[in-house]
Amino acid sequence: MKTVSKKIVLLGNEGVGKTSLVKRYVHSIFNDEYLTTIGIKISKKVVEVGDVKVNLMLWDIAGNMMSKTLYNNYLRGAHGVFLVCDAMRPETYESIMNERENILSKDFQGTETAVIMNKSDLITEDPTTYLSAFEFDFLTSAKKGDNVESAFIQMATNILSK
Amino acid sequence: MPAEKDHFEELRNLILESDRENYAHQNEQILDKLDELEKELNDPEKFAAVIQQSKAEIIDVLGPVMGKMIKKFISSEMSRLKQSIENKSKALFSFKFFKQRLKNKMAGVSKGDAAINEAVDSSLLQIFVIEQETGLLIGEYSHINVLEPDMVAGMLSAIKSFVESAFGEENSELESLEYSSYKILLYNFNRFYFACVMEGYVDAETRANLQDDFLDLTDKTLGSIPLKDIDDKLKKTVEEALIATFSDKYLGNPELNIGELDENGK
Ligand SMILES: Nc1nc2c(ncn2[C@@H]2O[C@H](COP(=O)(O)OP(=O)(O)O)[C@@H](O)[C@H]2O)c(=O)[nH]1
Ligand SMILES: [Mg+2]
Secondary structure, three states, rough: EEEEEEEEEOOOOOOOOOOHHHHHHEEOOOOHHHHHOOOOEEEEEEEEEEEEEEEEEEEEEOOOOOOHHHHHHOOOOEEEEEEEEEEOOHHHHHHHHHHHHHHHHOOOOOEEEEEEEEOHHHHOOOOHHOOOOOOOOOEOOOOOOHHHHHHHHHHHHHHHOO | OEEEHHHHHHHHHHHHOOOOOOOOHHHHHHHHHHHHHHHHHOOHHHHHHHHHHHHHHHHHHHHHHOOOOOOOHHHHHHHHHHHHHHHHHHHHHHHHHHHHHHHHHHHHHOOOOOOHHHOEEEEEEEEEEOOOOOEEEEEEEEOOOOOOOOHHHHHHHHHHHHHHHHHHOOOOOOEEEEEEOEEEEEEOOOOOEEEEEEEEEOOOHHHHHHHHHHHHHHOOOHHHOOOOOOEEHHHHHHHHHHHHHHHHHHOOOOOOHHHHHHOOOO
């Protein structure tokens, strides 16, 4: 089976569930403590798309306390970007939308981006009504595991078909 | 634009195809090419664009051929040149300056081929080749069993980014990391870098010899390799190149003989 490697970056405010999404299904993860020092967690997730094995190298960025230069450095070369927000906090959606605009307007034209609305398990009303104001690609729950796997597989598929 | 581009193309081909033993003759031709290029330099803006565009390739292909140790020089000269071209008036002056410096540098280049196995105080445990842009592992060579070379490559790249943007100036690059008796030496090329995990005392000569090896390796194989898809086919090519370069070099020194040990390993 053919194997390819791709770089995926996860962006989104503190607390939206980036680390939880990654932790749920990753293949391997480095010791957390060490990595908080440099503001990033790297993990690896392997998915299969058709007859291709895709090594997704996931860069989970704690973006809030870091310089713009460093932030851009971490983003550099990303084949895919997940923009993650919290279904309970609309302001986190606004902030990734701004980020998407910034990213797409610059050096990331060829980068596959997808919006993840996380914490679906906390939605008590009818989700369709509750979420009608938002545009997103995946509605996930890192807590319950809903849709997480398919988000990664879809991302890998989209990147490969570019 | 096509006119300038062609000259770069020619320059590149010239360097790629030419007999590498014949440095003197080759250098002459390169300088001739540079002369022609200079004549074409009637539109500084276009010229700058061409340089910028072909920078990555030029550096990986030209760098090793033109001799050891001048990659960084070219890289910084290129960006300096581009910068001064942006202040248009200085374009021709800058180009002459660039040419002169290149000339001096080439004149001083020797083909000195010190054998790495003279260095006995350290052992090379592992080599990673990592894409600069993405931090993805392109190839790896070791006799010890590394759990997750992909992860190590990503981590090294993250640390490198962190250090370079936190403390670095424009053109500075992280060159080594140390951990107890281990040292990771980083050799930066434009599109990729090599990370060597060493154990023991690493002297200046060992570092320089390794640098020569990597320049040769980049010259022979890696400099022109396409990195569009990082897949197992690419990894195989890179790993074969690493074996070809390093299994010979380290023969005769059991400490450093990673080629032989590799056969029992993976
Ligand atoms: N209920 C619920 N809580 C979640 C979910 N994902 C993450 N969390 C919680 O949200 C908090 C922040 O998650 P974390 O992954 O650290 O967010 P990060 O800052 O984006 O990395 C933690 O307490 C998680 O347990 C989810 O899908 N549902
Ligand atoms: Mg986190």
